[in-house]
Amino acid sequence: MAEGAPMAEGAPMVERPISIVVEVNGLRRREHVMPRLLLSDFLRHRLGLTGTHVGCEHGVCGACTVRVDGIPARACLMFAVQTDGCAIETVEGLAGTGELTPLQRALHEAHGLQCGFCTPGILIAAGDLLERRPGADRAEIEALLSGHVCRCTGYRPIVDAIERVARDAAGHTARGDHADDADDADANGDPGGPGDPGDPGEAA
Ligand code: FES
Numbered sequence: 480m481a482e483g484a485p486m487a488e489g490a491p492m493v494e495r496p497i498s499i500v501v502e503v504n505g506l507r508r509r510e511h512v513m514p515r516l517l518l519s520d521f522l523r524h525r526l527g528l529t530g531t532h533v534g535c536e537h538g539v540c541g542a543c544t545v546r547v548d549g550i551p552a553r554a555c556l557m558f559a560v561q562t563d564g565c566a567i568e569t570v571e572g573l574a575g576t577g578e579l580t581p582l583q584r585a586l587h588e589a590h591g592l593q594c595g596f597c598t599p600g601i602l603i604a605a606g607d608l609l610e611r612r613p614g615a616d617r618a619e620i621e622a623l624l625s626g627h628v629c630r631c632t633g634y635r636p637i638v639d640a641i642e643r644v645a646r647d648a649a650g651h652t653a654r655g656d657h658a659d660d661a662d663d664a665d666a667n668g669d670p671g672g673p674g675d676p677g678d679p680g681e682a683a
């Protein structure tokens with residue numbers, strides 16, 4: 480059949496692989512994928528990134544959460560072809576330097592995981608929240624977790640862990656502000672800080 484000619488009624492539709500280019504955890508990949516290959520299957524079976532877990536397969540449990548171009552997404556609800564040209568972050572990319580992130584450490588220390596099935600999705604989603612809202616409060620954290628099913632922990636230690644990181648971030652900010660104020664201290668002994676006029680002759 481000539482290209483572009485209408486398909487005969489009842490003719491089977493033949494799917495062909497499509498070439499996509501994605502950046503996964505900072506590495507650029509060119510792959511050929513079938514049009515209906517789920518992103519979760521692409522990550523797990525094609526790329527071997529099995530940290531992306533698959534629970535419900537219909538967008539409810541949150542275990543498959545990854546970030547696509549910086550936005551949390553359910554990998555079980557996307558086709559791999561939809562991510563052509565996108566940057567994907569999975570749980571494997573979090574400790575890329577070999578060091579656990581503060582959130583990973585906090586979950587570990589607060590016993591925020593047991594079987595760990597929900598953990599990758601929660602790490603991605605909570606990491607995203609803390610990036611956007613570094614000092615997120617408990618209510619925001621609980622709202623976030625309403626989209627993630629954990630059958631083991633009862634949620635409290637997960638909330639505690641995320642809140643601990645948020646508090647640390649808030650503390651850092653406060654300490655940073657004070658440090659800045661201290662840095663503003665003048666040669667004449669004034670403590671500095673906002674509104675301090677500075678020393679005579681000091682550049683405004
Ligand atoms: S497996 Fe994707 S949301 Fe449950």
Ligand code: FES
Nearest residue numbers: 593595629630631
């Ligand atoms: S730790 Fe088992 S499901 Fe959350």
